[in-house]
Amino acid sequence: MNLDFDVIVVGGGLAGAGLAVGLRATGLKIAVIEANEQGAGARRDTRAYAISPANQKFLSALSIWQHLDTDSVTGVCAMRVFGDAGGAISFSADEAGLAQLAWIVEAGALQAELWATLKRQHNVTLFNPQSVSTLSFDHSGAALTLADGQRLRGRLVVGADGVKSWVRERVGIEARVTAYGETAIVASLRCSRAHRGVAWQWFVDGTVLALLPLPDNHVSMVWSVPDERANELLALEPDWLVARVMEICGDALGALAPAGPTTSFPLRMMRVEEVVRPRLALIGDAAHAVHPLSGHGINLGLQDAQVLADALTALPAWRDPGELAVLRGYARARAEEPLLLQFTTHALQRLFGTRNPFVSALRNTGMNLTERLPVIKSALVRYAAGGRF
Ligand SMILES: Cc1cc2nc3c(=O)[nH]c(=O)nc-3n(C[C@H](O)[C@H](O)[C@H](O)COP(=O)(O)OP(=O)(O)OC[C@H]3O[C@@H](n4cnc5c(N)ncnc54)[C@H](O)[C@@H]3O)c2cc1C
Structure with a gap:
């Protein structure tokens, strides 16, 4: 027997869960298939994300933001960035006329809140832990078989299954991956000096060290x-690792001490030619991956979720959510921003990844020049905050 759905979301990470919650006010019947056990498991993700004001609004509209523990969210009121030869630039929320530049949110807390909401959502069926074994399409919909043999049919399949997307591979959409040959080392550190909501970033010796403010005078390190x-x-x-970190950041935050496990992630950029096909859409890291700098x-990923959720919510009940014309609207709306970010972060990674002395002089001078141009700085901050200049 087939279980019938309108939308089948494969992958219940932040993008997939965000989309499913974004469809809460529709009459659509939604399935979310997630391989890893969620809930308590989600809390184990030690990463902390800088959430932009645009996504803070999206998550507030979903009533997710209001329910996050206050001790998992920290407002960023300023950012200080240092080059490797005297270059420096700083951004402040005040200067740009914003309340906050961003919020640092513990990934596990956000994931857990999205899942708590999903579990209560009347139009969602969760398949968890569960994965997909087969996927095929015909003119009227998609047919999926789960690992335990259950058979699902849906009018639209959304691949939200991360950078190594099974869905993307299964339908033969080619991904062009640029491995940076870099690893992000992630850890939570305690600092002896108050961070006052400042995010720090150092581009030193071909590495990028970021210290993002967390509650209770902790910082999240991404190196x-x-x-x-x-x-x-x-x-x-861990103590020796922290000593190496302090060789870069000095006493900007006083003495640092390890405050949890150290994890690591390979860094890559990934692009695809198509994010939609009839009855199929890719969102989040399945559609694009960028360097975390x-x-x-x-x-x-959350903006993909919002745009697709808005497009499906606006559809009259007689329209088919898997119609290519509908999905193309989503693809068009999301074409520019990922590309622009991939281009700029790739260029920055290359600019700061080289030890060539001429390039070093250029990048540090560029930072100092930008620091003296308030109009450009405000435009950069507004872009980071809202995705628009
Ligand atoms: C070190 C590091 C730091 C970062 N810092 C930031 C930051 O500060 N700000 C920021 O915006 N981004 C940051 N990122 C990027 C961010 O982590 C990703 O963009 C984000 O996790 C992508 O979310 P997603 O939901 O698209 O994919 P994922 O988080 O990868 O979720 C995919 C989900 O699909 C599930 N899944 C996979 N395959 C299947 C299958 N076959 N069947 C069922 N389920 C499946 C997985 O279990 C997973 O839950 C960082 C990344 C790294 C590596």
Whole structure:
């Protein structure tokens, strides 16, 4: 027997869960298939994300933001960025006329809140833990078989299953992956000096070190490092790793101490030629991956979720959610932003990844010049905040 749905979302990460919650006010019948056990498991994600004001609004509209523990959210009121030869630039929310530049949110807390909402949502059926074994399409819909043999049919399948998307591979959409040969080392650190809501970033020696403010005078460290060096750093005892971090950040935040496990993630950029086909849409990292130095990966994914949810919510009941014309509208609306971010973060990664002294002088001078141009700085901040200049 087939279980029939209007929308089948494969992958219940932040993008997939965000889409399903975004469809709460529709009459659509939704299935969410997630391989990893969610709920308590989600809390184990130690990453902290910089959530843009545009996505804070989206999550507020979904009543997710209001329910996050206050001790999992920190407002960023300023950002200080340093080059490797005296370059420096700072951004402040005040200067740009914003309440906050962004919010740092613990990934696990956000995921857990989205899942708590999904579990209560009347038009959602969760298949978890569960994965898909087969996927095929015909003129009237898609047919999926789950690992336990259950058979599902849907009018639209959404691949929200991350950068190595099974759905994308299964339908033969080619992904062009640029591996940076870098690893992000992620850890939570305690600092002895108050961070006052400032996010810090250092571009030093071909690496990018970010310290993002967390509650209770902690910071989330994301240190993007060439693979070979990352292996050495990951082999160190936590105290020694922190000592290496302090060689870069000095006493900007006072003495730092490890405050949790260290994890690591390979860094890559990934592009696809198509994000929609008849009865299929890709969202989140399944559709695009960017270097985390921009702090925008999940911001892109949540915006995909919002745009697709809005498009499906606006459809009259007689329209088919898997219609290509509907999906093309989503693809058009989301064509520019991921590409622009991939281009700029890739260029920044290349600009700061080289040790060429001429390029080093250029990038540090560029930073200092931008620092003296308030109009450009405000435009950059507004773009980061809302996705628009
Ligand atoms: C070190 C690091 C730091 C980052 N920092 C930031 C930041 O500050 N700000 C930011 O915006 N972004 C950041 N990012 C990027 C961010 O992590 C990703 O963009 C985000 O996780 C993508 O979400 P997603 O829901 O698209 O995919 P994922 O988080 O990968 O979720 C995909 C889900 O699909 C499930 N799944 C996979 N295959 C299947 C299958 N076959 N069947 C069923 N389920 C399946 C997985 O279990 C998973 O839950 C960072 C990334 C890294 C590596």
